Amino acid sequence: MDRHTLITVIVFAYLAMTLAVGLLAGRRASRTVQGYVAGDRNFGLLVMYFITGATVFSAFAFLGGPGWAYSRGAAAFYILSYGVLGMAPWYGMGPKAAALGRRFGFVTQSQLLVGRFPSRKLSALMAILTLVAFVPYVTIQMRGAGIVIEAVTGGRIPLAAGAAFAYGIVLVYVLARGVSAVGWTNTFQGVFMVTIAWALGIYLPYRLYGGVGPMFDHILAARPELLALPGLDGDGGPWSWGAYSSSIIVSAVGLTMWPHLFMKAFTAKSDDTIRRTVILFPTFQLFLIPVFLIGFAGVLFPESPEKSDFILPFLILRTDLPALVVGLFCAGALSASMSTGDALLHGAASVTVEDGVQPFLKLSDRARRRTIRVLVVAVGVVAYGFALNETSSLVDLLLASYGIICQFMPSLLAAMYWKRATTAGVVSGLVCGSVTAVFFFLFPELKPLGLHEGLLGLAVHVPVLLAVSWFGEPQSTRHASRFVDV
Amino acid sequence: MSPLVWRRIIWCYHLLFLAAVTWPGQEVIRSAKPFVFGLPLQMAWISAWILGSFVALWRLDSARTRAAGDRSLTDRPSGPGPGESRLPPGSPSGQDHG
Numbered sequence: 347m348d349r350h351t352l353i354t355v356i357v358f359a360y361l362a363m364t365l366a367v368g369l370l371a372g373r374r375a376s377r378t379v380q381g382y383v384a385g386d387r388n389f390g391l392l393v394m395y396f397i398t399g400a401t402v403f404s405a406f407a408f409l410g411g412p413g414w415a416y417s418r419g420a421a422a423f424y425i426l427s428y429g430v431l432g433m434a435p436w437y438g439m440g441p442k443a444a445a446l447g448r449r450f451g452f453v454t455q456s457q458l459l460v461g462r463f464p465s466r467k468l469s470a471l472m473a474i475l476t477l478v479a480f481v482p483y484v485t486i487q488m489r490g491a492g493i494v495i496e497a498v499t500g501g502r503i504p505l506a507a508g509a510a511f512a513y514g515i516v517l518v519y520v521l522a523r524g525v526s527a528v529g530w531t532n533t534f535q536g537v538f539m540v541t542i543a544w545a546l547g548i549y550l551p552y553r554l555y556g557g558v559g560p561m562f563d564h565i566l567a568a569r570p571e572l573l574a575l576p577g578l579d580g581d582g583g584p585w586s587w588g589a590y591s592s593s594i595i596v597s598a599v600g601l602t603m604w605p606h607l608f609m610k611a612f613t614a615k616s617d618d619t620i621r622r623t624v625i626l627f628p629t630f631q632l633f634l635i636p637v638f639l640i641g642f643a644g645v646l647f648p649e650s651p652e653k654s655d656f657i658l659p660f661l662i663l664r665t666d667l668p669a670l671v672v673g674l675f676c677a678g679a680l681s682a683s684m685s686t687g688d689a690l691l692h693g694a695a696s697v698t699v700e701d702g703v704q705p706f707l708k709l710s711d712r713a714r715r716r717t718i719r720v721l722v723v724a725v726g727v728v729a730y731g732f733a734l735n736e737t738s739s740l741v742d743l744l745l746a747s748y749g750i751i752c753q754f755m756p757s758l759l760a761a762m763y764w765k766r767a768t769t770a771g772v773v774s775g776l777v778c779g780s781v782t783a784v785f786f787f788l789f790p791e792l793k794p795l796g797l798h799e800g801l802l803g804l805a806v807h808v809p810v811l812l813a814v815s816w817f818g819e820p821q822s823t824r825h826a827s828r829f830v831d832v
Numbered sequence: 833m834s835p836l837v838w839r840r841i842i843w844c845y846h847l848l849f850l851a852a853v854t855w856p857g858q859e860v861i862r863s864a865k866p867f868v869f870g871l872p873l874q875m876a877w878i879s880a881w882i883l884g885s886f887v888a889l890w891r892l893d894s895a896r897t898r899a900a901g902d903r904s905l906t907d908r909p910s911g912p913g914p915g916e917s918r919l920p921p922g923s924p925s926g927q928d929h930g
Binding site for chain 1: 855867870878
């Protein structure tokens, strides 16, 4: 058996195991919307830890992170900075959201928002914004899976077919078992990707340069601009501090606002499970260190990949590692892609039905589950179309999505912590903030100081929310208290 | 220290963390040298803040758990613990959509 065939067999064996774990999980979950979307609110600490970590660290981190370290140097450190900053407030917000979910039966963040600010338009707006932000995110994961499979098979399975195959498997277990499959496959994949990342992140610098320190010594001597903050931009020129800092702030604000992460508050068995997941999250965040080391190891490598996102599989396949190790690594990279992609597909479909359809057409529990399944496939097909045509880097795609998703934070803070907030204030803030973010995304040359469009959106969003709420008719104290005094 | 004090410490810590890894705070630790455990100084700096966050959150949780334990000893057999729902899941009013 030749090397490429052996690696391909290992990768496909891994995919078969993932499918088995996904299908075996959740057999005991109830056949209700709550069972399919919120896992009957029964996830323990182990599953919550890995579902959070593996969902946050996607193909974006596993392939895009090394891609940025390789091509943009210290600019990649922004990815290391924001995760814990974004997760820490969840120690307080998560249990509160979970308590509200148990109290009112919420399974999506939009239901929480609309529960406090009754408006079907707000519900539909949240569903639309979520879908707009989700499609590029799912696209990232599909391209990631396609990149890995194309690389390991030496181009015999092209990106398009590889992405279709990997996500065919994801669709099968998400359709069959819902969030329970997502939870258990994420646990399996999370263990896998962390182990592989640390092993290779330490091995490659030793193999190529004699150690981590010597590797950075070589880079500092040959390409000092790569290790000078704030790193380089996409064209190889210096990145601005405004763009670097605002990328950290926007990503931190938006991190827990991703519906597929926020909704996990509704799946946790207890408040302590959520709190301990937050406490342990920094241990997962440090997994970015070996991932960056792999990217930096490619800087002085004699050959270069066609695109920077390919650096990881490119390097692995050219360093005479045993086929078994290469196969396991590629399975780890697929884990990173699929463990986020499954949660995204499930989240996007659930949010669309629960927030975009259910408020207008009262569907039965069975019809809702069926519609969610149809939408899982529909979102997958749309993202697949984008995955085949996309030209931006994986990290750029995610940063663009954050511009919209971070706009959810002021609205949810207002819903849970500010009694004086009004429906008009929240809707106006959300619309103005999102329009501003989209405007600066479309006209990046107008952005002051290179600031991220999401931060500019928040700069408009927050004053509008405060002013319209303050001058508007307040909600009844009794109603607001049921959300704030929890 | 009480959970309230720890909560304030956590807030201050993470605001300092944010200031330390963005402009102008990060400009102070801009150079790659000296390496720390082989890593560039900026990378080690950010990693140290992440580890500090783990320790701070863990201490807050310990203080909160201790305080909750003390309360349950004095209040027993009162209702659910801090942060828990005041209504059991599935109760009639638990289905109220406000």
